[in-house]
Amino acid sequence: MDYTNNYTTTSHGAQAGLSTGGGFLPGSQTADSPSTTNKRSYGKDTLRPVTLRQLIDAHHPHPDAEYFLIDGSEATQVTFVGQVRNISTQTTNVTYKLDDGTGTMEVKVWIDAEAFGQNEGEEEGGGGKASKVVVEQGYARVWGRLKAFNNKRHVGANIIRPIRDYNEIQYHLLEATAVHLHFARGPVELLEQAKGGAGGGGGAHSNGGGAGGAAPAPGQLPPGTSLSARKVYQAIRNTPQSNEGLHVQQIATAGGLEMTEVLRGGEELTNLGVIFTTVDEHTWALLEIEG
Incomplete structure (x- = not known):
C-alpha cells in the first residue's frame, strides 16, 4: 500500500x-x-x-x-x-x-x-x-x-x-505503526528489494533503518546513529531493570548523561524502532529481536 x-x-x-x-x-x-x-x-x-x-x-x-x-x-x-x-x-x-x-x-x-x-x-x-x-x-x-x-x-x-x-484499538495501533515505519524506513517493497539485493550495500538505501531496514541485532545500531543515541542505548541495555524498562532519570544516571542528551537520543532511538515507551512517555524499554 x-x-x-x-x-x-x-x-x-x-x-x-x-x-x-x-x-x-x-x-x-x-x-x-x-x-x-x-x-x-x-x-x-x-x-x-x-x-x-x-x-x-x-x-x-x-x-x-x-x-x-x-x-x-x-x-x-x-x-x-x-x-x-x-x-x-x-x-x-x-x-x-x-x-x-x-x-x-x-x-x-x-x-x-x-x-x-x-x-x-x-x-x-x-x-x-x-x-x-x-x-x-x-x-x-x-x-x-x-x-x-x-x-x-x-x-x-x-x-x-x-x-x-x-479489537479496533489494537488494529489502529498496528496500522499507525505500519504507516510510521513506511515514512521512517521506506516502503516495504523497497526494503524487500534492498534485502534481496543485499550484500554489503542493502542497508545504505533504507533511510537509516539498519541492514535492509531490519531491526538491529542486539548490541548493534545502524551506521550513522548519533553518539547520544548510542549512549542512551548502552545505558538501557546494561542497566538491570524490570519489564517496564527504565525511566529517563535512571537512564541519565546510569549513563552519566544530561537530561537533554537522554531525550534527544531517546527520540532518535524511537524513530529507529529500537526502543518503545511502556508505563508512561518517559519510561523506555528496548525492542530487540533475538536471532
Missing part, C-alpha cells in the same frame, strides 16, 4: 466516517482558528492514523507554518483512538481528554445549537450529540485536525464516536 502522499483510508470505516459525517462540524473552522489557518492544506487533505505521542512530537517545518509534520510528512486530517479520561461541556464546545497510552490530548467538538436540536435523536453525528454516547473511561475514535492555540495543542474534531469493538 502506498502511504506517501495519499493516505486516505483506514480500517474500521475511517474514510466512511469522514464522508458520512459531512466533513467539518458547523463552527469548527471559524471558532477554532482564524479562517486562514491550514488554508494551504484543504485542497490536498490526507487522513493518517496516528498515536497521541506522534501528535505531541509533530513540529512546524518553519516558524510561520500553519501545518504540522509527522515523520517529515505533512499531516492534515488524523485519526486515533484512546480512553476518555474527562469530558468538559462549555457553551460553545465539548472538550474530551483522551489517553492512548503514549500520551494525552484534548479534543474539542464545537457545538451548533441548531444542529444539536436536529440531530438529538441520532446515535452519532452532530456537534453536541457525541457527549451522550461517548462516556468517561470509555474508548473513542476521533477524526480531526491537530491545532495549536496559545502554545497549547489540541485536536479540532470532525467526528468522535465510541469504540464498541475493542
Whole structure:
C-alpha cells in the first residue's frame, strides 16, 4: 500500500466516517482558528492514523507554518483512538481528554445549537450529540485536525464516536505503526528489494533503518546513529531493570548523561524502532529481536 502522499483510508470505516459525517462540524473552522489557518492544506487533505505521542512530537517545518509534520510528512486530517479520561461541556464546545497510552490530548467538538436540536435523536453525528454516547473511561475514535492555540495543542474534531469493538484499538495501533515505519524506513517493497539485493550495500538505501531496514541485532545500531543515541542505548541495555524498562532519570544516571542528551537520543532511538515507551512517555524499554 502506498502511504506517501495519499493516505486516505483506514480500517474500521475511517474514510466512511469522514464522508458520512459531512466533513467539518458547523463552527469548527471559524471558532477554532482564524479562517486562514491550514488554508494551504484543504485542497490536498490526507487522513493518517496516528498515536497521541506522534501528535505531541509533530513540529512546524518553519516558524510561520500553519501545518504540522509527522515523520517529515505533512499531516492534515488524523485519526486515533484512546480512553476518555474527562469530558468538559462549555457553551460553545465539548472538550474530551483522551489517553492512548503514549500520551494525552484534548479534543474539542464545537457545538451548533441548531444542529444539536436536529440531530438529538441520532446515535452519532452532530456537534453536541457525541457527549451522550461517548462516556468517561470509555474508548473513542476521533477524526480531526491537530491545532495549536496559545502554545497549547489540541485536536479540532470532525467526528468522535465510541469504540464498541475493542479489537479496533489494537488494529489502529498496528496500522499507525505500519504507516510510521513506511515514512521512517521506506516502503516495504523497497526494503524487500534492498534485502534481496543485499550484500554489503542493502542497508545504505533504507533511510537509516539498519541492514535492509531490519531491526538491529542486539548490541548493534545502524551506521550513522548519533553518539547520544548510542549512549542512551548502552545505558538501557546494561542497566538491570524490570519489564517496564527504565525511566529517563535512571537512564541519565546510569549513563552519566544530561537530561537533554537522554531525550534527544531517546527520540532518535524511537524513530529507529529500537526502543518503545511502556508505563508512561518517559519510561523506555528496548525492542530487540533475538536471532
